[in-house]
Amino acid sequence: MTHGKVALIGLISYIAVTGAAQATAVDVALDKPITLIQGTQFNNGTATPAPLSVIDDGVFVPEGTCFACAYGQSVQWANPQPNNVLFTMQIDLQGSFTITGAIIQADNNDDYQLQYYDATTGLWQLLYDAGPVCCSGLTTRPNGNQTTYASVGPVVTSLVRVVGISGDAGLAVSEVELLGTPTAVPLPASAWLMLSGVGGFGLFAAGRRRSRAGSRRLTAAHL
Numbered sequence: 001m002t003h004g005k006v007a008l009i010g011l012i013s014y015i016a017v018t019g020a021a022q023a024t025a026v027d028v029a030l031d032k033p034i035t036l037i038q039g040t041q042f043n044n045g046t047a048t049p050a051p052l053s054v055i056d057d058g059v060f061v062p063e064g065t066c067f068a069c070a071y072g073q074s075v076q077w078a079n080p081q082p083n084n085v086l087f088t089m090q091i092d093l094q095g096s097f098t099i100t101g102a103i104i105q106a107d108n109n110d111d112y113q114l115q116y117y118d119a120t121t122g123l124w125q126l127l128y129d130a131g132p133v134c135c136s137g138l139t140t141r142p143n144g145n146q147t148t149y150a151s152v153g154p155v156v157t158s159l160v161r162v163v164g165i166s167g168d169a170g171l172a173v174s175e176v177e178l179l180g181t182p183t184a185v186p187l188p189a190s191a192w193l194m195l196s197g198v199g200g201f202g203l204f205a206a207g208r209r210r211s212r213a214g215s216r217r218l219t220a221a222h223l
Contacts, residue, residue, distance in 0.1 A: 101149025101179030110167025
């Protein structure tokens with residue numbers, strides 16, 4: 001096998017593997033780092049507040065779990081916050097993803113938003129508005145079955161924020177999931193060079209074969 005064919009096969013394999021990696025949509029927020037951007041967590045005075053990581057650990061509390069009962073399994077805060085800031089947490093997806101679905105489990109009678117960072121404008125945009133719903137306790141939006149994603153976007157982002165917009169005296173979020181796939185990776189410049197080199201080598205080799213064939217015909221004609 002020629003070097004040109006080896007290089008071409010390698011390039012095709014790279015494209016195939018990259019495409020396969022982008023094909024399956026998964027929860028791209030799972031176990032990603034979370035930062036408290038503004039606000040103060042609720043402290044009931046008897047236990048340490050839950051770590052921020054409980055909201056993207058892939059674990060839902062039973063539907064309807066009461067606010068107080070979920071203290072250790074959800075991030076909770078009082079409303080209003082000091083200086084009337086909106087309690088905001090940020091999930092770093094650690095890469096660029098195309099988001100097509102969202103789930104949030106939060107206290108039922110409050111309004112929450114998922115916002116994404118739009119790198120093209122430098123602004124935070126609405127991804128999903130999870131408004132108040134019926135019944136009581138922590139309830140999953142959009143429909144309470146903990147598996148159905150609300151359709152969003154699609155949007156491309158690397159950062160998503162969870163924001164408490166309004167509600168009663170206490171707000172809580174126990175789980176956030178984002179359905180997505182890695183954003184298409186541009187073919188590296190080195191790959192394009194390889195491709196152009198393979199093409200050039202192929203043309204050169206084809207030209208040499210035609211030249212040799214022509215020489216053999218001329219030699220035969222003189223005999």
